Amino acid sequence: MSPLRKPIIVGNWKLNKTIKEAINLVTQLKRLLADMDVVDMVVCPPFTAISDLSEVLMESNIRLGAQDLYWEEKGAFTGEVSGSLLKEAGAEFVVIGHSERRQFFHETNETVNKKTKAALRNGLCPITCVGELLAERESGKTFQVIENQLKGSFAGFSPAEMKQVIVAYEPVWAIGTGKVASPAQAQEAHAFIRRKLAETFGQETANGLRIQYGGSVKADNIADLMREADIDGALVGGASLDAQSFADIVRNAALVAVK
Ligand code: 13P
Secondary structure, three states, X not given: OOOOOOOEEEEEOOOOOOHHHHHHHHHHHHHHOOOOOOOEEEEEOOHHHHHHHHHHOOOOOEEEEEOOOEOOXXXXXXXXXXXXXXXXXXXXXXXXXXXXXXXXXXXXXXXXXXXXXXXXXXXXXXXXXXXXXXXXXXXXXXXXXXXXXXXXXXXXXXXXXXXXXXXXXXXXXXXXOOOOOOHHHHHHHHHXXXXXXXXXXXXXXXXXXXXXXXXXXXXXXXXXXXXXXXXOEEEEOHHHOOHHHHHHHHHHHHHHXXX
C-alpha cells in the first residue's frame, strides 16, 4: 500500500446469510470495529439483506455494497436489479465481474463494461474484478488475460470516470482454495494493472486508484500482502462470514496502514 491511497477491506458474502444472520454479523462488526478509521470497510450481503443492513449500519463506519447489478434502469428484465434500486436500498458500492459471475453466469468484458458504467451513472462505487484462471497462469498468459480484461472492462472510460473505480485482482486459482497468491505474485499483477491503466488514463489517475487483492485472504496473510506497494486492500470471501475473522483482517491491515 501507499500513503496516497486509503486501504479498503471488502467482505463479499456471496450466497450466504439470511437477513437475520446478516443483521447479527454486522451488529458484531459494528462493536468490534467501532474505532476503526484508517481502513475503509464494506460488506456486500445478498440483495435481500441490503435494505435491513442499511438501517443497522446507519451512522456507522462500515458501508454497504451489492454483489452485482444490471445496466438497464427499468423494464422487462426479469430477475435483474438496477443501480438505482441498489442505491435506494442503501448500497454505496457494487462488485462487478467477479470470476464466479464470469464463469457461472457468462459475464464478459462487455457486460462488465456496461455494468461498471451503470454503477457510476447511479453514484455507486464499482469494484470491478479481473484475474486469470489456473490454466492461463500455467501457460504463461496471466498478463495477456489481465490486459484484455482491463481493456474491455474500461473501454470508453474517461480518466475522471476511472478515478471513481476500484479494481480487484482475484486470481481464480486462489479463490476459495486456501491457496493465496504470494505477496510477490500479487504485487507483480497489481503493479502491472497500475502500469497498464496509467498508459490509458494517465499516471495521476493510476496513482490514486485503489487495487484490491482477493483470493483466500485471512487474518494471518493480510499484513504481508498489504506491505506490498501496489496492494491497497482486499476483497474477502470466506473469511468475511465470521465477525471476528473479518475484524482481525481489518485490524491487521490497519497495523500496516499506520506504520
Ligand atoms: P475467498 O476469500 O473465499 O477465497 O474468496 C475470494 C473472493 O472471491 C472474494 O470476492
